[in-house]
Amino acid sequence: MKIEDKKRVLREMVLHRRFEERCYQAYIERKIGGFLHLYPGQEACCNGVMEAARPGHDYVITGYRDHVHAIKCGADPKEVMAELYGKETGSSKGRGGSMHIFDAGKRFMGGYALVGGPFPLAAGIAKAIQLKGGDEIAICFLGDAANNQGTFHETMNMAALWKLPVLFVCENNLYGIGTSIERSTAVIHQHKRVAAYNIPADECDGQDVEIVYQHARKAVDHVRAGNGPYFLELMTYRYRGHSMSDSRGYRSREEEELWKQRDPIFILRDRLIAEGAMTMADYEAIEKETDAYIENEVIKFSEESPEPRVEDLEKYVLADRETQLPWLTGKAA
Amino acid sequence: MANIMYWEAIQRAHDEEMARDPLVICMGEDIGVAGGTYKATKGLYEKYGPLRVMDTPISEGGFTGLAVGASFLGVRPIVEIMSVNFAWLAMDQMFNSAAKVRYMSGGQLTAPCVFRSAGGAAHQLGAQHSARMEKVFMGIAGLRVVTPSNPKQAYGLLKSAIRCDDPVFINEHELMYNMKGEVPDGEYFHPLEGSEVTRAGTDVTLFGYNISVHWCLKAAEILDKQYGISAEVVDLYSLAPLDRAGIKASVSKTHRAVVAEEDEAPVGVGSEVIAIINEECFFELDAAPVRVHSALVPQPYNHTLEKATIPDHEDVVKAVLKMFGKA
Incomplete structure (x- = not known):
């Protein structure tokens, strides 16, 4: 990665981290309801892969830990936060919530809350790309635990069979909700599981964004060149619990500290400082500017935005009736 | 008016819509090379090829989800679930993805899929091949459910379902595919609503x-x-x-x-x-x-x-x- 790109990515990762930490605070203040799954610790995964891909051009789909993926694709952080606040200005107009962020314009095809559900959807997006003949690829980010669903195997089989342009990114954070991978899964290293479908696969450190980028480069190029699917496993860790109700009693604080010593933001920061590309003061300024942006723009926008109108409760259930009349009434032109 | 069988009416609707729009595709078990268990897709594989007439693995949840994902980008998939009893395996994708995506995306995405399936008791098929499940589908927000009682409806409802931007479940019946009836010679769209x-x-x-x-x-x-x-x-x-x-x-x-x-x-x-x-x-x-x-x-x-x-x-x-x- 070029120095300028690394500096930009560092700034983005700080935004991703502070955004999520601010969500935590807003949740405690009861500004955000429902379930909230936060991303700190895993930032290098999404960033490294998307640096190798084309955000806003390639189609991205993921599970419920989706805020950062949406923002990385180009979604406005203000709209993502407003969605968490349940506001009409939210990315899904307050109808989706934390687990269902969408930005179709940026080709972020959504966060889905059924574990493993996005696998076949991603393959379908790839099928559509294949039919239309575009140079986009579909990228499916999911956790390791999703691979224990039947949809994983069904989708790997179909993707390989039909050579679909889809990159599966497995963010292996070692836990499925509160059950460790050793206790839920017979195979720890997930990339081994796709060998059964003749899908090329790779595994790397998911904490170092440059390492992720290098491996993702190869993966993305493989898929875009029309060689069919690819599976990339990134070894990572989520600092917080699965969601907000999770007090992490299933793992030790020592284990958490060990992972925090390989923090994706600090790894990149320290490298840039060592390379003489920035100083600690520069970094601190980034943090400060990011916090100010989140407070003065993101939170302010979310606080001040209007609630959806109750009169619009049933809007968006079905397509706008007026546009569908020929098929609903049989009076086609 | 042509006097044709229910399966022929369904086949004709597929054929007309696939000829019109290259993004209309169909998929399911044995629908291509084998021509379909009930012949509803007979001849389409030869005419439109394997990219658009997809013989799927026996993975109802998988290929239904694949159809839903493709529909996000404007593809119009017609999914045949060989027996409605197998639709249980695909319901997560029909209900949680197709039916809800418009709402939970605030109107940004839509899933214009058609799911066709044969239900009903035929002849001694036993507990796992005889179910009627329309009641399961008709209570889902965001999903339309229609069920043709004759060839004219089988043709016209499928035509309208393919064109409609909402996901539509079409409940057919194992015993009705050989039923004959009048179908208009010209293109006909049966209303998806009403009685x-x-x-x-x-x-x-x-x-x-x-x-x-x-x-x-x-x-x-x-x-x-x-x-x-x-x-x-x-x-x-x-x-x-x-x-x-x-x-x-x-x-x-x-x-x-x-x-x-x-x-x-x-x-x-x-x-x-x-x-x-x-x-x-x-x-x-x-x-x-x-x-x-x-x-x-x-x-x-x-x-x-x-x-x-x-x-x-x-x-x-x-x-x-x-x-x-x-x-």
């Missing part, structure tokens, strides 16, 4: 859909000829949404209602139609509405037991006679 008065009458309304429309028609004939009772038959080809206005109009005229369904009674089409009657025209009633339905048992294999499980036109006649104090 149809198939036979006009004055004394009682017999509500049916799909195969039970035929029990109702046969029952109406017997009631007229043998008992002097004039029965109106209303075909509820749209199960979601149900036609409140049509139900009200007919019951307000006849003041009596029988709902016939092959499904089991609890939480079914009959329950829902009678609830609508209560809400819309309770004071028009001269008798309590009744349901004719299957017994609440997993479908037995034994022929005699199977026959005892499923209702037919005689049960509809009996229900009406009882309502009129003649049984």
Whole structure:
């Protein structure tokens, strides 16, 4: 990665981290309801892969830990936060919530809350790309635990069979909700599981964004060149619990500290400082500017935005009736 | 008007729509090279090729989800689930993805998919190949459900379902694919909403859909000829949404209602139609509405037991006679 790109990515990762930490605070203040799954610790995964891909051009789909993926694709952080606040200005107009962020314009095809559900959807997006003949690829980010669903195997089989342009990114954070991978899964290293479908696969450190980028480069190029699917496993860790109700009693604080010593933001920061590309003061300024942006723009926008109108409760259930009349009434032109 | 079979009508709708729009595709088990278990996709593989006529692995959840994902980008997939019993495996994607994506994305994405499936008891197929499941589908926000009772509807409903931007589940019946009927020669779009008065009458309304429309028609004939009772038959080809206005109009005229369904009674089409009657025209009633339905048992294999499980036109006649104090 070029120095300028690394500096930009560092700034983005700080935004991703502070955004999520601010969500935590807003949740405690009861500004955000429902379930909230936060991303700190895993930032290098999404960033490294998307640096190798084309955000806003390639189609991205993921599970419920989706805020950062949406923002990385180009979604406005203000709209993502407003969605968490349940506001009409939210990315899904307050109808989706934390687990269902969408930005179709940026080709972020959504966060889905059924574990493993996005696998076949991603393959379908790839099928559509294949039919239309575009140079986009579909990228499916999911956790390791999703691979224990039947949809994983069904989708790997179909993707390989039909050579679909889809990159599966497995963010292996070692836990499925509160059950460790050793206790839920017979195979720890997930990339081994796709060998059964003749899908090329790779595994790397998911904490170092440059390492992720290098491996993702190869993966993305493989898929875009029309060689069919690819599976990339990134070894990572989520600092917080699965969601907000999770007090992490299933793992030790020592284990958490060990992972925090390989923090994706600090790894990149320290490298840039060592390379003489920035100083600690520069970094601190980034943090400060990011916090100010989140407070003065993101939170302010979310606080001040209007609630959806109750009169619009049933809007968006079905397509706008007026546009569908020929098929609903049989009076086609 | 051509007199063609139900499966031919479905095949024709596929063919016309696939010829018109290269983004209309179809997929399912054995639908391509083998031509489809019920021949509904016969000849399409040869005409449109494997990219658009996809023989899928036996992975109902997987290929249904794949269809839904493709539809996000404007592809119009027609998914055949060989038997509705297998649709249980695909329901997560139909309900959680297709039906909800428009709402949970605030209108940004839509899933214009068509899911076709054969339900109903055929001949001694046992508990896991005989289910009727329309009642499971008709309570899902964001999903349309239609169920053709004749070749004309099978053709026209599929045509409209492919064009409509909402996901549509089409409930077919294993015993009806070889039924013959008139289908317009020209292109025809059957409305996805509403109901149809198939036979006009004055004394009682017999509500049916799909195969039970035929029990109702046969029952109406017997009631007229043998008992002097004039029965109106209303075909509820749209199960979601149900036609409140049509139900009200007919019951307000006849003041009596029988709902016939092959499904089991609890939480079914009959329950829902009678609830609508209560809400819309309770004071028009001269008798309590009744349901004719299957017994609440997993479908037995034994022929005699199977026959005892499923209702037919005689049960509809009996229900009406009882309502009129003649049984």
